[in-house]
Amino acid sequence: xxxxxxxxxxxxCKSGTSVKIExxxxxxxxxxxxxxxQFPKQSLMLMATSNEGSKATYEQGVEKDKFLINHASLxxxxxxxxxxxxxxxxxxxxxxPRGNTIYFGEGSWLTVx
Amino acid sequence: xxKTTQPPSMDCAEGRAANLPCNxxxxxxxxxVYWYRQIHSQGPQYIIHGLKNNETNEMASLIITEDRKSSTxxxxxxxxxxxxxxxxxxxPPGGGADGxxxxxxxxxxxxx
Numbered sequence: 001x002x003x004x005x006x007x008x009x010x011x012x013c014k015s016g017t018s019v020k021i022e023x024x025x026x027x028x029x030x031x032x033x034x035x036x037x038q039f040p041k042q043s044l045m046l047m048a049t050s051n052e053g054s055k056a057t058y059e060q061g062v063e064k065d066k067f068l069i070n071h072a073s074l075x076x077x078x079x080x081x082x083x084x085x086x087x088x089x090x091x092x093x094x095x096x097p098r099g100n101t102i103y104f105g106e107g108s109w110l111t112v113x
Numbered sequence: 114x115x116k117t118t119q120p121p122s123m124d125c126a127e128g129r130a131a132n133l134p135c136n137x138x139x140x141x142x143x144x145x146v147y148w149y150r151q152i153h154s155q156g157p158q159y160i161i162h163g164l165k166n167n168e169t170n171e172m173a174s175l176i177i178t179e180d181r182k183s184s185t186x187x188x189x190x191x192x193x194x195x196x197x198x199x200x201x202x203x204x205p206p207g208g209g210a211d212g213x214x215x216x217x218x219x220x221x222x223x224x225x
Binding site for chain 2: 004006034036043044045046049091093095100101102103104105106107109
């Protein structure tokens with residue numbers, strides 16, 4: 001069964017609005033979670049590392065003010081896409097390590113219209 | 114940059130064994146080899162990982178060469194549901210602070 005869960009699975013929002021995606025670790029605690037973005041026919045690209053109780057660390061080229069990450073508890077990290085634009089439309093995926101293995105959520109499809 | 118090289122695509126007949134190769138010639142002595150797969154429009158699914166010994170679980174077998182510079186993922190009896198992109202990734206032990214780096218993977222197509 002799933003060990004990492006994302007919500008929502010898909011969302012459509014208007015350009016200029018913000019949208020929040022949740023990532024939960026099920027039955028285990030995760031001090032670190034990872035957020036990825038995947039465009040059609042491309043591989044996953046790591047966006048940022050979410051750290052419980054401290055600031056997220058962002059990969060080069062990822063705007064921290066646009067992609068707000070909050071890791072307020074040991075089982076929940078959220079990614080908020082602020083002032084979304086059509087070019088932000090993508091598949092967003094989170095993951096969390098449990099032991100030596102990293103498990104991924106089901107992914108969240110974002111469409112900005 | 115991904116530290117692995119995989120063929121972009123492969124075909125396999127349903128019911129046959131699917132053997133997916135991966136080159137990781139620059140792997141460090143303490144790095145593990147992980148395999149994930151991504152079925153269309155879903156998040157990646159963990160398959161198996163290993164260090165230097167061959168590994169087997171309910172999904173697949175992992176064969177790592179003695180010099181550890183390459184490995185092969187084996188799906189013993191492929192089904193249509195095994196059609197997916199398969200990613201081979203190297204990762205240090207306890208690398209919980211670092212996200213995985215994905216290459217382009219191998220698109221495995223199981224033919225009926």
